[in-house]
Amino acid sequence: MSAADGRALRAAVEARLPLAESLFDEIRAASAAEAGVTRPAWSAEDHFASERLADAAGALGLEAAYDHAGNLYCTLSGRDRSAPAVLTGSHTDSVPTGGHYDGLAGAVAGLIVLAAFRDIGWQPECDVTAIATRAEESVWFGIPFIGARLALGSLSHDHLDSLTRSDTGRTLAEHMADLGLDAGALRREDAPRLSPANACAFLELHIEQGPVLVAAGAQVAVPTVIRGNVRWPGASCHGRYDHSGATPRDHRQDTVLAVAELVQGLEAFWIAQEESGEPDTVFTVGKFFTDGAHHAMTKVPGRCDFTLNFGGTSQAFLDACRAEVETRVDEIATRRRVAFDLGECVGAPPAPLDTALRAVLEEAAEAIEIPTQSFATVGHDAAVFQRAGIPAAMVLVRNAHGSHNPDEAMTLEDFGAGAAVLAAAIARLAA
Ligand SMILES: [Zn+2]
Incomplete structure (x- = not known):
């Protein structure tokens, strides 16, 4: 991608920030709690977030489909549909009375990036898919990353009946049935799964949950390793x-x-x-x-x-x-x-993020003149993809006041910078 193309892509991402803002606002209104937001995994509030993203994808002319676990896939089709896809995304659930952007920022960013690609008339070589995963937060069923692990086939099916949600006491399978999802299909050996055969990279945008970017006066980081x-x-x-x-x-x-x-x-x-x-x-x-x-x-x-x-x-x-x-x-x-x-x-164990993908992100950011920091980060869906053999890396966006609380504060401008880096990297990977 030439410097001029990079600038055009960054401008296209920024032009889609009003769509991001309206998605954030509508989803916040549907999951507002006494303080912050509460989007329990596989709840009506969480499902509203996925449905709203699916509707927006449909309006943009993208494919939108759920897997049997309820993870949402919004896809911009590539020239070669059999080539392994580039994946991006993050989770829609939140902790109780938590912050709004922990997870949701990455789920919305994926969609905004696909919208920007459409707006500039660019078709990737391979499919590019924005995923909204379920149940990344361990607070609801006692263990984290459940949606991503079900998508990757790295979670025992026994958990569908043994895990119970902390606020209802009902099982994972029962909550999935509430949303019309077929937990039984996940138990089949031939259930479709994400794997290195059909996915070549996973890039996750997420708010920074510590104070480093605010202290450094920087908008974006490309983290080195998940602790x-x-x-x-x-x-x-x-x-x-x-x-x-x-x-x-x-x-x-x-x-x-x-x-x-x-x-x-x-x-x-x-x-x-x-x-x-x-x-x-x-x-x-x-x-x-x-x-x-x-x-x-x-x-x-x-x-x-x-x-x-x-x-x-x-x-x-x-x-x-x-x-x-x-x-x-x-x-x-x-x-x-x-x-x-x-x-x-x-x-x-610690999960070092993929060295080659980190380099792509850093070079893409430099090409569109967005400086990046690098430091270690905490557990995210990206680690699960990396462990499953799908190379993964992340983009962290500046956010004041930490996370898992109602005070987290990401600006739309910083979100736009992170999404632009994500877009520029995906444009390199899927070209
Ligand atoms: Zn998160």
């Missing part, structure tokens, strides 16, 4: 409830002090790892609580529940975290006369 993690989602510490005034220190089995010592020790470990050069690490204790049915100001706490969540870009770091937790727990339990039950340990 892996090691997590204990249901850990607990067990001691003994005693009278707070009558129990001397050497008779106490205080679980709050035990978990507090563990957490402080793990923070010190984390800082030491960072200072020794380990890049892009995170550590979070998102839950830490005593039992409301038993706790009191005047009782030594006999039980404390907590979660541990480490993230990093190297498997060696994540392995070290696991060993550190196990060592510290044993030592603290003996000295403080408590017992730890760490429960299940879960995790995902």
Whole structure:
């Protein structure tokens, strides 16, 4: 694509921002909560978002179709329809009272890019498909990326009946049936799937969920790697409830002090790892609580529940975290006369994004004079595509106030810059 063509494509994307704005506004109105938006996976609110995107695709003369899991595919047909397609997109579900653009920005961006291609009269060599996936957020069925994993065939069908939605208690299959989807079709061996045979790339635009782009004064990033993690989602510490005034220190089995010592020790470990050069690490204790049915100001706490969540870009770091937790727990339990039950340990390895696709994105951005940053990011559908053998990369768009909250704030101008980079990269890949 020549420099003039690149500029024309960028202008065509910007000319479609009013369509993006109206899609954002209508979908926001349909999923407004007491604060922010709530679009539970496979809910009526989530389905409205997909239907609105499908309607817009139809109005643009694009093909629009659902798979058996309810993922939406809007396609601009290529000259060679048998060639592996270039895919883009993101998810439509949100966390409860979450932000509007987490996921939806990427689903809308795909459509805007296809509209821009039509507007300039460009037909790709292969199909270009904008996907709106379901259930990327783990809050609804306990695990993330369900829609993408069903599309790729990388989720056991047992989950259709075993996973229940956190707000309704009903199964995944039941929620799919509500929307007229045939969960049974997913169980068939010959169910159609996305694979390297029919898809050559997946590019996901997503809001940045941290503060880096705002701090750097930049609009767009091309992330390097999706952090892996090691997590204990249901850990607990067990001691003994005693009278707070009558129990001397050497008779106490205080679980709050035990978990507090563990957490402080793990923070010190984390800082030491960072200072020794380990890049892009995170550590979070998102839950830490005593039992409301038993706790009191005047009782030594006999039980404390907590979660541990480490993230990093190297498997060696994540392995070290696991060993550190196990060592510290044993030592603290003996000295403080408590017992730890760490429960299940879960995790995902780091997923480096595709080097060649990242280069295409960076070169495409440079050609249309949009500077990019690069840093690690968090779990997204793109990691699932990458692990399934479909090369994947991402475009992050500046967004103030983080995400998973009602205050996230992406400007339409920044969205346009991200979508222009996406369009320019797809134009190279599908030419
Ligand atoms: Zn997201």
